[in-house]
Amino acid sequence: MSYLDPEVLARLEGLRLYPRFAEKSAAAGSKLTHxxxxxxxxxxxxxxxxxxxxxxxxxxxxxxxxxxxxxxxxxGETNCNLWVVLDASRSMSFKGPQAKMSKWDFACKTALGLVYVALKNRDACGLALFADGLLEIIRPKSSWEILSQSAHVLDSFKSFGLQTAFEKSFKSLAGETAKRSLMAVISDFFGSNTEEPAGAFEALAAEKHELLAMRIVDPFEEELSGLAPGPCRLLPLEVGREKAMEIDFQEIQSEYRQRWRQEEQAFARRLGRRRIDYAVFRTLEDPGSALARYLTQRSGAGPTEF
Amino acid sequence: MLSFFSPLYVTAGIAAAGFVVFIHYYSRRAARREFAFSNLRLLREILYAKLPKKRLADALLAFLRAAAVLMIFLFLAKPLLRGVAGRDESRRGRGKDVFWFVVDVSYSMGFKDAGGITALERVRQAAGLTAEVLKRTYRNCRIGLLSFSDAVEGNLILAPTHDIVLLRQSLDRLAVLPKQTGQAAWVEWLAAGKRDGPHEIGGVFVFTDMAKHGFNDEQKNSPPSQLNRDGPPIIFIAAGSGSGKNRRLAAVYDENKGEAEIRIDCFGDDRGKSPVALRIEEAEKGSVLAAMRVNDCQASTVPLERFLPGAPAKERALLLKLEQDRLPIDDTRPLAIARPVRGGVLIIDGEPGRRADEGESFYVREALKSMRYAGRWSWIVEEEANRIFNEPSRSAGASGPNSVPEALRSGAAAAQQIWLLNAHKPAPAFVSFLRNFIQDRRHKLIVSLGPGSDLKNLGELLTVLFGQAQEAGEGRLAIKGLRQKDEKWLGNFSATIFNETDWRKIKVNKYFPAVNLPDSSETLLAFEVPGKEEIPLLIKLNSYQAQIFLLTTTIDAGWTNLPFKGAFPVIIRGLLEAVVSEPLAREAQVGGYWTAPAQTLGYSSVSLISPSGRKLSPTYPSHSPLGRGQLGPTTPRESVGGEGDSGFICLGPLEEPGFYKFSWGGLPVSGLREELPQILAAYLPDNAPESDLTRAVGRDLKVLLGAGAKWTIIPMSEVFKNPKKASMFLAAKEISRPVLLGVFLLLAAESLVVLLKPGNKGTRH
Incomplete structure (x- = not known):
């Protein structure tokens, strides 16, 4: 199966991704596509x-x-690139009982959609995969070759990272590009704690890059619903502090949802303070539609909740 | 029994509660689904925050569930003294407010334990505590005191009283008596004495050291077991040393060897460790025959030959005693034992059939098949007997416990009865032997005459003349003294059955008329043909000292059709039972009664002759299964209980150890039965299983008191350490309702906990 989905691409026709800094510094000629x-x-x-x-x-x-x-x-001349930064840790392979596809599938289709949008507008675009560090990197170009190259990388990617190291990965990525760039980070943002991904974003934003935090969420991760009642033995997807545990989802469902919302709001607020755009994509819907809606709303400064 | 104190019940209750807890926790951990999840961090944080509450709720749930199960068990168990009227003050005096303290004062109660306190002193303490508990629980109860050993001690009885001080004084006056223990005595006293009535007694506390159970077979089936079915609970307070040590003497008879052995059984912790001194005395004279030390008493069997060398001329009762015994045993009762009289019948068949199913001996065998001592017969054909007497060194092919060569060679020592079936030509040595044989008054000879019988020699031997064989015809058998309306007995046949039998169709085709019969002869069985004189068929002769029975016809089908009639086995058995001494004595319990099926005994006028010559007539003992609660002797006719095959005759009590003999009434054949089964009365049955004393007590009590009776055994130290606890357990307070309410409350609390359990609140499905 190829993640280069014509239906997704068709939904993205005519859409563009504008960097905010391009508008701000238009006088200085800084732009992505302008x-x-x-x-x-x-x-x-x-x-x-x-x-x-x-x-x-x-x-x-x-x-x-x-x-x-x-x-x-x-x-005009292009002096700012689009980096599509994709989380390739094991947690992205999760697929809940109600989801149409795994988070990874959803993220790959979304990533290629972004690449397509960028290339369609003759922007330079690059792709980076990270987990416990940078795993793959395709440097930005404005040729269509990037799209096929990216699709090939994602289609053939198998080796998910055992854990997610946001800071380390983002630091490596920042070292790869000297130019001020628009970086669209596609991830579930599950780190060892809630601080880690937000801190990594803040550090990257300090490099003057414009960041898009695109969170891929499985409905089960958000609601803990869809499973028959009773105890379950849960195994960790990533290697870290977490160990296997037995739990009855029903016993903690309500509290989990509450905590999830609290953590997400805190994450969004923290990113918002740094003017980092934050969007949530749920694997329950079609990735093309979700991305198109996001791009449309972003260009119109509408809500970023999907 | 569903009692608080039933170890089995308590164990079952705890096990059930434990099972509930196990299931509770096991089911919580039985996660059968497993999958990988991405956001374990958040789950863990939530879970850890909830863990203490969750654990607390789980433990609380498990506790509530287990408690509910235990409460249900308690509800089913109910207290021992439940239902005693003492709980209701308004009904005072009308209910079961009387308790009896039954105290064992037998010799073993004087045994001192390691602390130097006798069992009786312990009983005083226990009884005092028990009285306090009862008084605290039932303020208006009365307590009576009864002491017993092998019988109820009449001068040590305190009528039920409210006065605890008086009770204590009476307890202090109790002293150990040099007597044995017999638990049945007080049961009978309370049940039969009807003091306050068994249904009015709130409970019986028996303070005993459980030295032994002390119930015999007759007592196990006694009326108290019926009367006590709905009677008071009986609580045995085990006030002994607790070790349950005991020893017991028993006599074992080897039926094949015809020998007796003494066995010493040891029970309890000390089994096999301590040597036992055994002394054997002659019962009548009191002289000591032997004294020995048995080291390994667990496996001790001592052949009686060791103490009675040679064949005793007459049986004698021995007293066996255990001496210098360190154990708390009061079983010093002597055991009477004696060598049984050896018996056996030698049948010499003069005209054996050519096939197995013909000939006189065939019919005799068939008739004797169901006789219990038929295995003690020996058969030999006349020719073989002649050869043996002519050639004493030759060994005949016969075998068995009374093999022919043995029987013949040992002469009078072995075979005491000889039956000559149509002897044709006995050898001179054989006739000489028979002549010697009938010199002994204990020997019996049966002679049946047939066509080839050597009438001359046999006639000389019997001092009787025989005429030519004569023809008879179809007629009727008659027994002298038997009339149609007389309800008397012949063997298994009542007069009714006798008259219903088709005697008239019995044919005696030929017979030898016996003439010149001595005056002492007696016709036992006659054949009546209409129009003719009575033809004697079975004649009893007193020749020399022996008894000779002469059958003037053969059992051969050519001479009579008697073998094909139902009356034939009866006659044969009656004849043989008359001449055969019971080869082995039947064992009975001293103090007990001898019961036997009426069919076996056959006579209502039967009585027993004790070793000292006292005559025991049929009686209704107070605890006889026939007595149905009646006491005292009855008429012979009434002594036959039951109907048809279930009739029994009860004789006793057998108060003396030793051999008892039957004595028969005035019927014509009664004189033949003087040496019928002997009864050996001994103190302890040798076959009573007893692996554990406490268990034995329980088992015997169950039998004695009936399946529905309530009783329990309480180790004194367990309960009376804490009088409050004892009061709670013994209390007649109705705890059923509170317990049931508790169960419901627990279940309600359980539901509440489940509802409020962390995670259950606000759950959306």
């Missing part, structure tokens, strides 16, 4: 004006003909 009036760059296309666009870029001649606002887009 159009700026007056630039010396080659004209690429027209784009329908939407509220929030710079009105200075409206092509008034076209407005005269069409009576509608259009913006002119130019192919």
């Amino acid at each position: 159009s700026a009036k007056g630039s010396s760059l080659e004209f690429v296309d027209y784009k329908i004006y939407t509220p929030g666009d710079d009105p200075r870029r409206i092509d008034w001649k076209v407005f005269g003909r069409k009576d509608r606002y259009f913006l002119r887009s130019y192919e």
